[in-house]
Amino acid sequence: MNILVLENDSKELTVIRNALYGKKHHLLPVPTSDEAWECIQAGEARFVIASWDTSDVKQSNFVGRVRGSTLAQSVYILLITSKSEEDLLPQVDDMLQRPFKPMDLKNRIVIAERIISLTASLSLARQQLENQAVFDSLTGFINNAAFIRQSIGELERSRRSSLPLSLIILDVDNFQDINDTHGFPIGDAVLKVVAQVIREKSRPYDCIGRWSGDEFALALPGVIGADAEKIAERIIAGVRGTRIEVKKDAPLTLNVKVSAGIASLNRITTSTEIEPLIQQAQQAMFQAKEAGGNQVFLVYS
Numbered sequence: 001m002n003i004l005v006l007e008n009d010s011k012e013l014t015v016i017r018n019a020l021y022g023k024k025h026h027l028l029p030v031p032t033s034d035e036a037w038e039c040i041q042a043g044e045a046r047f048v049i050a051s052w053d054t055s056d057v058k059q060s061n062f063v064g065r066v067r068g069s070t071l072a073q074s075v076y077i078l079l080i081t082s083k084s085e086e087d088l089l090p091q092v093d094d095m096l097q098r099p100f101k102p103m104d105l106k107n108r109i110v111i112a113e114r115i116i117s118l119t120a121s122l123s124l125a126r127q128q129l130e131n132q133a134v135f136d137s138l139t140g141f142i143n144n145a146a147f148i149r150q151s152i153g154e155l156e157r158s159r160r161s162s163l164p165l166s167l168i169i170l171d172v173d174n175f176q177d178i179n180d181t182h183g184f185p186i187g188d189a190v191l192k193v194v195a196q197v198i199r200e201k202s203r204p205y206d207c208i209g210r211w212s213g214d215e216f217a218l219a220l221p222g223v224i225g226a227d228a229e230k231i232a233e234r235i236i237a238g239v240r241g242t243r244i245e246v247k248k249d250a251p252l253t254l255n256v257k258v259s260a261g262i263a264s265l266n267r268i269t270t271s272t273e274i275e276p277l278i279q280q281a282q283q284a285m286f287q288a289k290e291a292g293g294n295q296v297f298l299v300y301s
Helices: 010-019 033-041 062-067 102-134 144-161 174-181 184-201 225-240 272-291
Strands: 001-004 026-029 047-051 076-081 094-097 165-172 206-210 215-221 243-247 251-257 260-264 296-300
Touching: 001 033, 010 026, 010 102, 033 047, 033 062, 062 076, 062 215, 076 102, 094 102, 102 243, 144 165, 144 206, 144 272, 165 174, 165 184, 165 225, 165 272, 174 184, 184 206, 184 215, 184 225, 184 243, 215 225, 215 272, 225 260, 225 296, 260 272, 272 296
Parallel strands: 001 026, 001 047, 047 076, 076 094, 260 296
Antiparallel strands: 165 215, 165 260, 206 215, 243 251
16 A cells, blocks of 8 residues: 655654555655645545644645545545644544554554545445446446436537437337246346447447336437438347347247337427427337337427
8 A cells, every 4th residue: 555654854754664664555755745735636645644743734734635625535644743633633534643652653554554445445335326326237328317317418518509409219129028938037138239239329429328128218419300310220220130049948039129219309499308308209119119110200399
């Protein structure tokens, strides 16, 4: 572990080095708070040992600077002082008063390691929970709620830029029959294949989400009418050209087909909202399915 050390007294620095001798730590002595701050911003260290008496941490308000920042990772600060600085305890993680024994410093560093490790684990767990709240675990696309939020943003950007916007809803034909006949694992495999085709046939910056069940939604900024149809047709053709093998009593190849509905807006006004546009695209998709499926229906809004 990298440990930044703000200590300008050579004897004190030697004491710190000796206390950590043989440990798997890399000390990074820095003479000023500005240099320490640069190292922290660069992600070079998450642990700082700072001397209150023989460095510029007090004059530079280093502790307040670190705590007031929005760093991606938290920074553990161990303050070494010649007298108790109780008013700093809410801001620093630990405090060690001179004179101290090397074993005292070793014990404090062991505690710091455990807390830093625990903080990293909690941060990872929180990030995973946040991802679960936004992303669909099966397809990797954003979920229903996240798609609405993002597509509202696309609508506003299109409105400000006077650009068109098209919204596509895609649905797997006879998906319920696939689940009933072959089971949910095969149904999940179908959805993964469809998601992969959608990803490959769409632009990198298009807003794509898993709407519900076997429905997918795409918000296409700057795309109108026939161009949106071409994108939907490419996806349908890509899915149609993909085969999914089912191994039961005898090998069976599934022929997966998809229907698509498009709602296209050439002019976006201040009263335009995303939910009615999604509903229109869904209605167009239902029309495509009723007409036999494996095709595209387009409506202009």
